[in-house]
Amino acid sequence: MPGKVMSLMRRGAISCGEETSIREVAQILAVNSSRYCVVTNKAHEVLGIVSARSLLKAFGQDLDNTPVKQILLRHTYTIGPNSPLSEAIQLMNRRKIEHVIVTSDRPGSIAVLGVLHVEDILSAMLKEEGSNKDANM
Amino acid sequence: MRICDLMDREVITCNPEDSLKHVLTMMKRNRFRSVVVQDETGEVWGLVSRLAVVRFYGEELEQIKAEQAMRPYKFDVDPQMPIEKAIEIMKRTRIEHLIIVDPHAGPKRPIGVLASFNIAWYMSKIERGTYEQILKMPRE
Numbered sequence: 153m154p155g156k157v158m159s160l161m162r163r164g165a166i167s168c169g170e171e172t173s174i175r176e177v178a179q180i181l182a183v184n185s186s187r188y189c190v191v192t193n194k195a196h197e198v199l200g201i202v203s204a205r206s207l208l209k210a211f212g213q214d215l216d217n218t219p220v221k222q223i224l225l226r227h228t229y230t231i232g233p234n235s236p237l238s239e240a241i242q243l244m245n246r247r248k249i250e251h252v253i254v255t256s257d258r259p260g261s262i263a264v265l266g267v268l269h270v271e272d273i274l275s276a277m278l279k280e281e282g283s284n285k286d287a288n289m
Numbered sequence: 290m291r292i293c294d295l296m297d298r299e300v301i302t303c304n305p306e307d308s309l310k311h312v313l314t315m316m317k318r319n320r321f322r323s324v325v326v327q328d329e330t331g332e333v334w335g336l337v338s339r340l341a342v343v344r345f346y347g348e349e350l351e352q353i354k355a356e357q358a359m360r361p362y363k364f365d366v367d368p369q370m371p372i373e374k375a376i377e378i379m380k381r382t383r384i385e386h387l388i389i390v391d392p393h394a395g396p397k398r399p400i401g402v403l404a405s406f407n408i409a410w411y412m413s414k415i416e417r418g419t420y421e422q423i424l425k426m427p428r429e
Binding site for chain 2: 174175178179181182183187203204205207208209210211212215216237238241244245248250270271273274275277278281
């Protein structure tokens with residue numbers, strides 16, 4: 153099993169600005185079949201992530217005039233590319249999140265490098281199971 | 290809008306005794322959707338989500354049974370319920386997927402799964418200016 157976040161993370165991320173309306177975010181998720189969207193400020197620094205589940209908070213509100221910054225999950229849940237995968241999995245389980253934003257390890261930097269998806273970890277787990285089986289044959 | 294209008298009708302199922310490796314293989318084959326656990330009578334036991342499988346990272350998946358990883362089925366969700374009711378349950382319980390059961394069958398048979406993504410998709414389609422018609426359900 154690869155040990156570090158960078159080995160499984162997807163480079164880049166689906167993103168939107170903090171003033172984007174909830175309707176537009178819902179459309180971004182629907183069009184891209186994505187469960188998340190990274191929210192950035194005007195300087196393209198990451199503010200947080202909005203998931204399909206967090207959109208539920210806005211159901212029944214004015215979708216066109218509610219900005220996404222009101223419902224986003226703040227960027228406290230980020231991880232560095234050199235962090236061990238086990239740390240990312242702990243974070244996912246503790247916070248019940250399926251995507252973790254990967255930001256630069258440099259102190260003070262909150263530039264987005266990519267996103268680690270639960271699906272990519274699951275694929276790696278399955279591959280690992282397959283290679284263990286082959287090794288035992 | 291009712292739950293049955295938005296739910297995924299294609300339910301992926303496994304037995305409680307199936308290994309987590311089998312569950313994961315089924316998930317991968319089905320674009321990583323959650324797997325509903327049901328016994329041989331067709332009665333629903335619970336649901337194995339993607340996060341539930343990831344919890345067993347580094348362990349022998351062949352040795353772990355689906356019932357060890359599943360979240361037990363707790364809420365009776367009728368397909369005719371309004372979507373607002375489903376949202377209320379999801380928000381209150383922080384559950385991402387609701388199992389929808391057949392209200393007419395004896396055993397609780399799963400007939401669909403409603404995920405928060407289905408609701409996000411619906412929100413993207415709501416006509417402009419109609420949000421005020423959506424009622425907020427009172428808490429039980």
